[in-house]
Amino acid sequence: xxxxxxxxxxxxxRRPYQVCLIVIVVLALYYxxxxxxxxxxxxQDAITGLFNLQSFDIGSLxxxxxxxxxxxxxxxxxxxLIDRFWWFLxxxxxxxxxxxxxxxxxxxxxxxxxxxxxxxxxNSRYLPLAGSxxxxxxxxxxxxxxxxxxRTDPMACMFVLSALLLVLQFREKGKxxxxxxxxxxxxxxxxxxxxxxxxxxxAVFILTAEDERKVETCExxxxxxxxxxxxYTALALLSALIYSxxxxxxxxxxxxxxxxxxxxxxxxxxTGYACKMLTLLAIITSGVAVVVLFYxxxxxxxxxxxxxxxxxxxxxxxxxxxxxxxxxxxAGFYVKKFFIPTPLNLAIREIDPLYALFGxxxxxxxxxxxxxxxxxxxxxxxxxxxxxPAFLLVFGTFAWTAYAERYCYIxxxxxxxxxxxYIDKNIMTHTQRVIGRFLFAVVVVYFAVSSFQRNLLxxxxxxxIKDTVEKSPDFKNIRGxxxxxxxxxxxxxxxxxxxxxxxxxxxxxxxxxYDIMYAAILTHLKRYPEAEGVYQDVEIKTKGxxxxxYEAMISYFNGRILELKEGPDVDSFRxxxxxxxxxxxxxxxxxxxxxxxxQNYLSIGKSVQACExxxxxxxxxxxxxxxxxxxxxxxxxxxxxx
Numbered sequence: 024x025x026x027x028x029x030x031x032x033x034x035x036x037r038r039p040y041q042v043c044l045i046v047i048v049v050l051a052l053y054y055x056x057x058x059x060x061x062x063x064x065x066x067q068d069a070i071t072g073l074f075n076l077q078s079f080d081i082g083s084l085x086x087x088x089x090x091x092x093x094x095x096x097x098x099x100x101x102x103x104l105i106d107r108f109w110w111f112l113x114x115x116x117x118x119x120x121x122x123x124x125x126x127x128x129x130x131x132x133x134x135x136x137x138x139x140x141x142x143x144x145x146n147s148r149y150l151p152l153a154g155s156x157x158x159x160x161x162x163x164x165x166x167x168x169x170x171x172x173x174r175t176d177p178m179a180c181m182f183v184l185s186a187l188l189l190v191l192q193f194r195e196k197g198k199x200x201x202x203x204x205x206x207x208x209x210x211x212x213x214x215x216x217x218x219x220x221x222x223x224x225x226a227v228f229i230l231t232a233e234d235e236r237k238v239e240t241c242e243x244x245x246x247x248x249x250x251x252x253x254x255y256t257a258l259a260l261l262s263a264l265i266y267s268x269x270x271x272x273x274x275x276x277x278x279x280x281x282x283x284x285x286x287x288x289x290x291x292x293x294t295g296y297a298c299k300m301l302t303l304l305a306i307i308t309s310g311v312a313v314v315v316l317f318y319x320x321x322x323x324x325x326x327x328x329x330x331x332x333x334x335x336x337x338x339x340x341x342x343x344x345x346x347x348x349x350x351x352x353x354a355g356f357y358v359k360k361f362f363i364p365t366p367l368n369l370a371i372r373e374i375d376p377l378y379a380l381f382g383x384x385x386x387x388x389x390x391x392x393x394x395x396x397x398x399x400x401x402x403x404x405x406x407x408x409x410x411x412p413a414f415l416l417v418f419g420t421f422a423w424t425a426y427a428e429r430y431c432y433i434x435x436x437x438x439x440x441x442x443x444x445y446i447d448k449n450i451m452t453h454t455q456r457v458i459g460r461f462l463f464a465v466v467v468v469y470f471a472v473s474s475f476q477r478n479l480l481x482x483x484x485x486x487x488i489k490d491t492v493e494k495s496p497d498f499k500n501i502r503g504x505x506x507x508x509x510x511x512x513x514x515x516x517x518x519x520x521x522x523x524x525x526x527x528x529x530x531x532x533x534x535x536x537y538d539i540m541y542a543a544i545l546t547h548l549k550r551y552p553e554a555e556g557v558y559q560d561v562e563i564k565t566k567g568x569x570x571x572x573y574e575a576m577i578s579y580f581n582g583r584i585l586e587l588k589e590g591p592d593v594d595s596f597r598x599x600x601x602x603x604x605x606x607x608x609x610x611x612x613x614x615x616x617x618x619x620x621x622q623n624y625l626s627i628g629k630s631v632q633a634c635e636x637x638x639x640x641x642x643x644x645x646x647x648x649x650x651x652x653x654x655x656x657x658x659x660x661x662x663x664x665x
Contacts, residue, residue, distance in 0.1 A: 035148060041152045042130060044152070045129050045130055045156065045159060049122065049125060049126040049129055049159050052159070052471065052474055052475055053122045053168055053169075053478060055475075056118045056121070056478055058115065059118055059483075060114075060482065060484050061114050062170055062481075063484045063488070063507060063508060064172070065170075065172040070114075073103055073112055074112065081101060084097040084101060084104070085097045094217070095217070095320060096175055096215060096216055098178060099175050099178065099215060102174065102178065106120070118169075118171065120174065121167075121168050121170075121173070121177060122168060124177035124178055125167070125168045125177050126159075127177075128158070128436065129155050129158055131185065132158045132184065133151050133154070134151070134188060135184060135187055135188055135440055136152075136440060138188060139191070139443055139444040139447060140443065151443065153463055154440060154443040156467060157470065158436050160470035160471050161470055162365060162367055162470055163361065163364040163435060164429075164431075164432050164435065164474075165477040165478060165481070166369065166427070166428050167432045169478060173429050175216040176216060176218075176429050178216070179213075179218065179219045179433065180212075180436060182209065183208075183209065183219050183433060186212065186222060186226070187226075187405075189202070190205045190226050191229070194230060205226065206223075209222050209223060213316070218410075218412045218413065219409065220317055221313075221407075223309050223313050223316075224313060224408040225401075225408040225409060225437070228401040229398070229405060231396065231401075232396045232397055232398050233396050251279075251282065251283075251286075252279075252387075252391060255278065255279040255387060256387040258271075259275040259386070259387055260384070262275065264380060267348070268344065269344050269348050269351065272347065272351070272383050272386065279387060279391075280394060334420040335415055335421060339415075339418070348376075349414070350382070350417070351383055352374060352378040352382050353378075354382040354407070354414070355379060356374045356381075357426075357430065358385050359378070359381065360428060361431055361434070361438060368490075368491060369424075369490075369491040369501075370494075370498050370500075370501050371425065371426040371495065372424060372425055372426070372495060372497075372498050373425070389403075392404055397448075398448075399441040399445040399448070400441070402441035402444060403437070403438060406433070406435075406436075407434065416430075423500060446459075484504075484511070485508045485509070485512060488501060488504050488505045488508050489505060491505075492505050496524075502525040502528070503525065506518045506522055506537070510544060510547070513547070518544050519545075533565075535561045535564065535565050535571065538560065538561045539558075539572060541557055542557040542579070545557065546579060558575070558579070567606060568610065570610050570611055573603045573606050576599075576600075577603045577604060580599055580603065583596050597623070597627055600623060601623045601627065604616060604620040604623055605620065608620055608636075613643075614639075614642075614643035614644045615640070617636050617643065618636070618640040618644075620636045621633040621634070621637035621640065625661070630661050637658045637661075640654050641655060
């Protein structure tokens with residue numbers, strides 16, 4: 024063994040100072056996010072809903088007992104409650120919380136790296152720091168950190184990486200308490216985001232992997248012939264490319280695994296085949312446990328499961344060969360994004376079909392990694408396990424975008440740690456170390472520049488949404504958000520241009536929001552007859568079943584009345600406003616709308632109708648509703664009320 028590999032570095036930055044460096048890097052990179060606007064994508068709606076909360080009710084988050092439910096992430100709700108009652112929903116603090124979570128995860132990657140790097144070699148001294156910096160700076164993680172609603176990924180990652188530390192500790196010490204604590208932390212991660220379920224499977228691979236610190240040689244595993252690897256991969260690729268048969272890809276993958284197991288001449292029955300079968304049994308058992316745990320949590324939380332789950336399963340079963348193609352394509356896409364993250368895009372609806380071929384290569388590589396049973400290979404597989412739930416989103420039944428860079432947040436930590444483990448276990452020559460350090464420096468600079476530029480884009484809604492529109496021009500929802508952002512900035516001419524572009528995009532179902540927004544743009548441009556014509560068209564197209572339409576019409580009439588103040592047109596607008604209130608009340612039966620309807624009846628002298636509307640509102644208001652007292656006082660003041 025080369026002696027220089029055992030020499031200690033003359034200059035070594037102590038671990039506490041390395042942690043300080045990580046802290047400085049993360050805060051310096053992400054400090055612009057503190058001053059970012061509240062994102063129009065989910066964040067504004069979430070904060071608006073939180074403003075109406077009057078009590079710190081955690082129980083309803085864990086046991087909502089709703090008739091149907093989508094995501095079950097009570098820990099996310101708890102963090103929002105803290106933001107509501109402790110920080111009064113200050114956006115700067117909410118953004119800073121995301122940054123702190125990412126900082127904690129970067130430090131956790133550092134400590135896991137220390138646990139993995141137990142060799143006292145020159146090339147291992149700074150590996151934990153290098154891995155931590157790569158994770159901290161990786162551009163693919165900017166979405167999860169900058170987007171308040173994206174904090175589910177950093178939050179779940181904190182629990183999962185903590186659980187990984189305990190799993191590695193259990194593997195070394197053998198104390199069951201470590202494993203139980205790891206399971207508890209994994210459960211906490213699941214309550215932050217469902218993808219943490221994948222760590223249960225990933226932990227099985229990590230626990231059944233060989234501990235290289237205890238096994239000096241690869242006994243029981245032959246040197247694998249590249250010809251075998253290339254042959255099976257080529258057959259799988261040909262099946263996918265020529266015949267579009269992805270069933271055969273799975274068959275060749277399974278055959279590849281059995282070929283490796285049977286061809287292992289050094290393995291005895293006890294140390295080889297039986298061990299592999301027991302490992303396979305453990306994987307299957309843990310997979311069943313994941314499914315049972317998922318449905319048990321949802322059963323406790325919701326009265327019935329969401330229709331989106333059924334819709335996704337139905338889409339999968341419709342053409343399973345196509346489902347396999349989509350899954351493999353997603354795998355290839357996310358692996359590529361990990362290595363080559365740019366260009367970054369907030370809304371990715373479709374990917375190149377050729378990614379499915381790269382996904383085939385990733386699948387066959389995963390078979391090889393499972394067979395190797397090394398620490399680094401098990402970490403790669405564990406990352407895939409936590410990425411795999413994102414494959415279900417490719418049908419577009421759950422999330423508003425089929426593919427998202429934030430889904431790589433947790434897997435990226437595991438894949439970087441896998442690289443740390445692999446380099447630590449392989450002795451490098453002086454030349455290799457020099458080349459490695461140069462490449463690391465290039466990658467760090469590339470990551471830092473890309474991430475910082477992306478953070479600057481997230482500062483304003485206009486910039487980040489404009490960037491998304493340019494990269495996903497056929498995504499109508501994003502153009503709608505861009506229109507809203509332009510209206511907020513009073514750029515009505517560009518907003519109208521975006522509306523015209525959105526009208527050219529074909530969609531399956533009619534969405535009135537774009538026309539309603541266009542009417543608002545026309546109103547700002549004082550093209551009132553055109554705006555009223557748009558409202559009439561929307562009412563016809565929606566057959567009078569759109570609450571958003573009547574809310575927009577009420578706002579329009581309010582503005583026109585305030586602008587004109589008096590005259591015959593004002594009386595006409597008041598009557599039209601009452602008609603809009605009546606239609607809105609029939610749709611939502613809101614006591615607030617009923618109360619406002621009564622006030623509008625009074626404004627045109629219809630006392631009897633006002634009494635009926637206000638009485639109905641009083642009955643519907645909750646006992647502790649502040650407006651209920653106002654409605655009762657108004658009712659008493661109406662002289663003609665019977």
